[in-house]
Amino acid sequence: MVFFGLCALLLPQANSVEHTSLGPLQLEAGESREFEIPSPFAFRSVGLAWRGSFVGVELSLIDSQGKTKNSWTLSECDDLFLENSGWESLSGLVHSYSGPSYGTILRITGPAILNELALIWIPNLDSSQRQVPLAGGAGRGIPKPPVNSRLDWQADPPQCSSDYCSTTHIGVHHTASANEYLSPDWAQCSANVRSTQAYHMYTRGWCDIGYNYLVCVHGEIWEGRAGGDDIRGAHDGFNCGSMGVAMMGYFHPPHNQNPNAELLSALTKLCAWKCDQQGIDPLGTSWYAGWGGIRPNIYGHQDVKSTSCPGDLMYALLPQLRLDVEALCGVTALIFDTSQLRTLGHWTTGSSATDRYGNDYLWASSSPSVPATAWWEPNIPTTGIWEISMWWPQGSNRSTTAMLGLRTGGRLFTVVENQQLHGGQWNTLGSLQLPAGTSVKIGVANDGPLGSVVIADALRLVLRG
Ligand SMILES: [Zn+2]
Numbered sequence: 001m002v003f004f005g006l007c008a009l010l011l012p013q014a015n016s017v018e019h020t021s022l023g024p025l026q027l028e029a030g031e032s033r034e035f036e037i038p039s040p041f042a043f044r045s046v047g048l049a050w051r052g053s054f055v056g057v058e059l060s061l062i063d064s065q066g067k068t069k070n071s072w073t074l075s076e077c078d079d080l081f082l083e084n085s086g087w088e089s090l091s092g093l094v095h096s097y098s099g100p101s102y103g104t105i106l107r108i109t110g111p112a113i114l115n116e117l118a119l120i121w122i123p124n125l126d127s128s129q130r131q132v133p134l135a136g137g138a139g140r141g142i143p144k145p146p147v148n149s150r151l152d153w154q155a156d157p158p159q160c161s162s163d164y165c166s167t168t169h170i171g172v173h174h175t176a177s178a179n180e181y182l183s184p185d186w187a188q189c190s191a192n193v194r195s196t197q198a199y200h201m202y203t204r205g206w207c208d209i210g211y212n213y214l215v216c217v218h219g220e221i222w223e224g225r226a227g228g229d230d231i232r233g234a235h236d237g238f239n240c241g242s243m244g245v246a247m248m249g250y251f252h253p254p255h256n257q258n259p260n261a262e263l264l265s266a267l268t269k270l271c272a273w274k275c276d277q278q279g280i281d282p283l284g285t286s287w288y289a290g291w292g293g294i295r296p297n298i299y300g301h302q303d304v305k306s307t308s309c310p311g312d313l314m315y316a317l318l319p320q321l322r323l324d325v326e327a328l329c330g331v332t333a334l335i336f337d338t339s340q341l342r343t344l345g346h347w348t349t350g351s352s353a354t355d356r357y358g359n360d361y362l363w364a365s366s367s368p369s370v371p372a373t374a375w376w377e378p379n380i381p382t383t384g385i386w387e388i389s390m391w392w393p394q395g396s397n398r399s400t401t402a403m404l405g406l407r408t409g410g411r412l413f414t415v416v417e418n419q420q421l422h423g424g425q426w427n428t429l430g431s432l433q434l435p436a437g438t439s440v441k442i443g444v445a446n447d448g449p450l451g452s453v454v455i456a457d458a459l460r461l462v463l464r465g
């Protein structure tokens with residue numbers, strides 16, 4: 001069980017289905033064989049495939065502690081793999097609803113004559129795995145903009161060492177110093193960074209300067225906390241997973257300084273580098289580990305704490321900053337709204353929810369016996385890894401188990417989402433490698449408790465690499 005230690009939690013997010021072949025197997029009646037198989041990545045669904053004659057099978061999942069969870073027999077699996085699979089038999093999927101799993105225990109009972117037996121690991125298309133950061137270094141190699149080092153501003157050495165957190169978010173601050181925004185030159189700006197460090201260390205008693213980076217009115221970027229990239233700073237009260245960047249100025253009353261083009265351009269480049277490096281969607285929202293919830297990937301300090309930081313005037317520029325960062329990253333995004341939905345079953349147009357995307361959305365009553373589905377059929381214009389997100393308006397009458405699905409080339413992936421939560425934002429369901437010209441169906445089915453409704457509102461595909 002050593003394998004399922006802490007390192008299992010660091011398994012990367014995957015972008016495609018993987019197989020683990022268990023080879024041929026022959027069992028007499030009454031014989032049985034048990035396999036314990038670690039997965040290549042943290043997963044939420046696993047399927048079983050084979051060539052050969054019928055087999056009695058039981059499949060259990062292993063969690064991060066190495067404990068086994070519920071087991072399933074073949075008849076309890078969802079039948080999800082449908083066309084062109086190349087296998088004589090496909091069991092469909094077993095899902096791990098309560099959290100990611102890291103392996104399975106497979107028990108086969110005879111009689112069985114199997115020419116081939118394999119497990120099919122289904123990549124993450126589940127929002128509960130938002131905590132697992134995308135693999136770093138998978139970006140397009142957008143260079144880090146020039147940064148004035150700690151040596152340049154003659155930093156005092158830090159008084160303790162900090163730890164590292166994989167960056168999923170960027171927190172934007174201001175230093176609330178009007179004088180800093182009026183600084184005439186490099187020498188003054190470097191003195192300003194020094195004095196921020198002195199304030200953080202000797203007045204507030206921190207280890208070191210709190211911010212990871214600072215940006216001055218001249219568009220110069222300054223290294224903050226010692227330790228380099230992804231070091232945990234002290235800037236928003238939570239910190240782990242967030243790169244804190246402070247604009248040197250005062251962007252709300254009484255000073256109302258307005259961030260200039262040089263400052264914004266430097267901030268944009270810094271964000272583009274980090275987003276590219278860490279696979280952060282500049283327009284997206286995701287799990288912020290330090291804060292313990294879903295936040296915009298690029299947020300203002302006031303998005304996580306009651307504060308006027310980074311100032312109204314800076315905060316109002318964040319939507320444009322996100323777009324500028326996305327443009328710099330060369331990310332391609334496709335957005336589909338309600339009017340492009342195709343439907344089966346009974347759907348009604350709604351527009352009363354204020355956190356909808358665009359003008360309206362469709363809703364259908366949950367029902368186990370009267371199916372209703374609504375889906376988009378985007379054509380993939382470019383080969384690459386596409387990140388798939390959906391938007392819905394939340395509400396107390398929504399299904400807690402709305403079924404969101406994607407079908408392409410005979411493969412079907414499903415995600416269960418609680419539509420009472422996470423309304424009014426893009427919710428990332430996962431990423432898939434898709435070739436240009438692929439036809440994909442992505443939609444919503446009316447699963448859920450009787451009396452509740454499911455929502456189909458908008459779909460976004462972002463080319464991630
Ligand atoms: Zn702040």
Ligand SMILES: [Zn+2]
Nearest residue numbers: 189216217218
């Ligand atoms: Zn400067």
